[in-house]
Amino acid sequence: MNSKNKKNVIKINEMHKWFGSFHVLKNINLEVGQGERIVICGPSGSGKSTLIRCINRLEVHQQGHISVNGIELSGDLKNLEAIRSDVGMVFQSFNLFPHLSVLENCTLAPIWVRKMPKKDAEELAMEYLERVKIPEQAKKFPGQLSGGQQQRVAIARALCMKPKIMLFDEPTSALDPEMIKEVLDTMIELAETGMTMLVVTHEMGFAKKVADRVIFMDEGEIIEQNTPKLFFTKPTNDRTKLFLSQILNH
Numbered sequence: 001m002n003s004k005n006k007k008n009v010i011k012i013n014e015m016h017k018w019f020g021s022f023h024v025l026k027n028i029n030l031e032v033g034q035g036e037r038i039v040i041c042g043p044s045g046s047g048k049s050t051l052i053r054c055i056n057r058l059e060v061h062q063q064g065h066i067s068v069n070g071i072e073l074s075g076d077l078k079n080l081e082a083i084r085s086d087v088g089m090v091f092q093s094f095n096l097f098p099h100l101s102v103l104e105n106c107t108l109a110p111i112w113v114r115k116m117p118k119k120d121a122e123e124l125a126m127e128y129l130e131r132v133k134i135p136e137q138a139k140k141f142p143g144q145l146s147g148g149q150q151q152r153v154a155i156a157r158a159l160c161m162k163p164k165i166m167l168f169d170e171p172t173s174a175l176d177p178e179m180i181k182e183v184l185d186t187m188i189e190l191a192e193t194g195m196t197m198l199v200v201t202h203e204m205g206f207a208k209k210v211a212d213r214v215i216f217m218d219e220g221e222i223i224e225q226n227t228p229k230l231f232f233t234k235p236t237n238d239r240t241k242l243f244l245s246q247i248l249n250h
Contacts, residue, residue: 016062024047033082056068086164090169100141106128
């Protein structure tokens with residue numbers, strides 16, 4: 001799927017970000033088409049997590065432009081609210097509320113932000129818990145679940161807000177190996193529904209299977225991007241080649 005034939009839902013133009021004097025993102029230009037699935041990879045410290053955190057302004061960029069669904073990201077809180085309710089985010093750590101049940105974790109935002117009646121929110125939450133294959137855990141608390149189950153709850157919770165875009169920041173890196181597959185399977189199923197997805201991950205099998213485009217970042221820059229087939233078989237940049245040789249051979 002080519003973003004040129006699709007309506008762009010994310011546009012990033014000449015964007016820079018600093019942490020103090022550290023130039024963490026350098027001249028980022030990126031357009032994401034509706035329904036496009038993008039995997040962002042690169043060595044630790046390359047700026048990939050910071051980049052996707054800028055898309056819903058969990059991190060603030062200092063230069064350049066970011067727009068989501070045609071709304072410019074700025075200090076305007078109304079704009080930010082509109083963007084955040086359209087953009088779901090799943091983190092490396094599951095960020096569930098430990099004192100709330102699985103069901104309550106999923107209904108909190110629809111009730112408070114979308115002003116949905118409790119009964120409707122609970123029906124919606126059960127629908128998404130079914131989709132991630134853990135409806136039987138609805139009454140349990142996060143601490144009673146495995147890491148893989150908690151991450152699937154986090155995905156269901158994000159989906160309950162009916163987002164148009166999903167951001168995933170290394171969603172499997174805190175999980176034991178045997179739990180990674182169940183989370184990736186959930187994400188593969190989500191991708192098949194046509195959801196626009198940006199995924200920061202080291203899971204190259206997932207990238208090959210799901211991505212329309214793979215983006216390689218290093219030292220705060222987008223170094224190379226291509227379809228998975230060409231990215232993995234014919235990388236052009238030496239830094240990309242080095243990264244792939246390290247990640248695919250271990």
